[in-house]
Amino acid sequence: MNAIKTNPRILLTGSTGQVGGVLLKMLPMMSSELWAPTRHELDLYDPESITAAVQRFNPDIIINPAAYTAVDQAEDDVENCYLVNETAVKHLAQALKHVNPNGVFIHYSTDYVFDGTKAEPYSETDATNPQSIYGKSKLAGEHALADAGLSHLIFRTSWVYSLFGKNFVNTIKRLAVERKELTIVSDQLGAPTSALEIATVTLLAIKHLQMTPINTAHSMWGIYNLTGKEMLSWYEFAQKIVAQMNLDSPPTIKPQLTKDYPFKAPRPLNSRLSGEKIKIFTGSPQD
Template sequence: MKILLTGVTGQVGWELQRTLMTIGEVIAVGRNINNPNLQMDLAQIDTISRTIKEIKPDLIINPAAYTAVDKAETEPELAMKINAIAPGAIAEAAKEIGAAMIHYSTDYVFDGKKNTAYTELDEPNPQNIYGKTKLAGEQAIASVGVPYLILRTSWVYSLRGKNFLLTMLRLAQEREEIKVVDDQIGAPTWSRIIAEATAQIVAQAPGNISDFLANRGGLYHLTASGKTSWYGFAKAIFELDEKKSDRKLQRLTPITSQEYPTPASRPAYSLLDSQQLSQSFGLILPDWERCLALLLGR
């Protein structure tokens, strides 16, 4: 299987490049690649179809995205281009060459007004530009008619890039007190779990991946099990982190969302129900605390 992979410098893309190696030939494309045949910038839509038709992959996996939630409020056009228009263009090019597509979306497509986990049947109602552009990307892919798999995930973290985990570890060395929101609920999800689940799904294809996703694909939720708040996540990070002697941090203080205003509104409750993924593909998603402990070496 020939797999075209975007976003390889990102948290999920970096893990995917490694987990997919045993499944097929992984061809990484992006903005900063020297080979002109592998240059694909999601902000430059004309590069998408050309690159895909040049490589002719069997499967396109697209973890690349505009993920700066607050910055998106002031860059809505760029966020829409990368998160919605580009995935639609990828889907169209994939359909032309007979390829399938896997794409990633977010819990922020929901408004957070439920008090139980969101399922794939719940009506999206994003409250910020980032969520609106990610939902538009989902809709663009689905409208093309290409065999696809869209995986919604949440609160992604790793030891790479920019994420909540790395921010907390950095602030613990700089500040005596950190205040963290305690009234937003979700499921922190390690990027490696997302990549491994994706690879296991792809590996289940008995033959042609397009036929497999035409029959078994669609929209699924994929997050670690369990739930917590951002404060609970931060507390767990500091309890599991072995480098306690390096910290300046003395106090971790829970606060409300009103006490920490941000340009983009966040859903108060964005827990995703991943049962459909488990039932369709036989995947058991581990608890978020267990994943965090593995990542931090405990």
């Protein structure tokens, strides 16, 4: 028996989000038994709704890109942030373990679990020290999943963008035509990551585990960094986005230091995550 069976029953949360939206399009390639419930069918604020949905569908895999992702808003909305990022993860995992003890839970986390003070890119084993409510709640979600005792993968990603949704790329594209001058933070370093890449690697990992005997998969469960290859600052990223737009009169882009920018939630200055470990699934360098 392999770690993940062929044509697994997959419950996908957050399918209206950036990563969930791409997964919704790609997962039918590997399963004819995909259920992506609406918020009405699965409300992550409501533990009873979670348990009922998992019991009803009886999945082999839960893929959970749903999250409370409003980083600044979370500082004033602590309870709701933890409800989605920690409590819901705990209830999803417990419900899966109850209906299917061999079930697999695939989850997503963030560079915000680190304080950003390391000079080099973070590895999966580096000590965490989140500074924001969002980062703390996502780390609590990682722990809740690990504590549930299920086979699981946690992909830590950063600076996610996609064609749709609220993200840096779409914001800069809009502002570049609206304004003559943009001021962008230049001392936060990280790796922009497309939702398409995250979804692609998720499918590669599932395929890999479909070819791995259950008794040898043990060492593969756990945390993986999953980010784009290019590491740069937000300022450099904005320059690239605007250059690709080929505007007749592009805006001037000015650098600004984080300390001079009125962020409500603290940001890690170093968000870079090492891409070594994920090569087990991708077979290619990520950094």
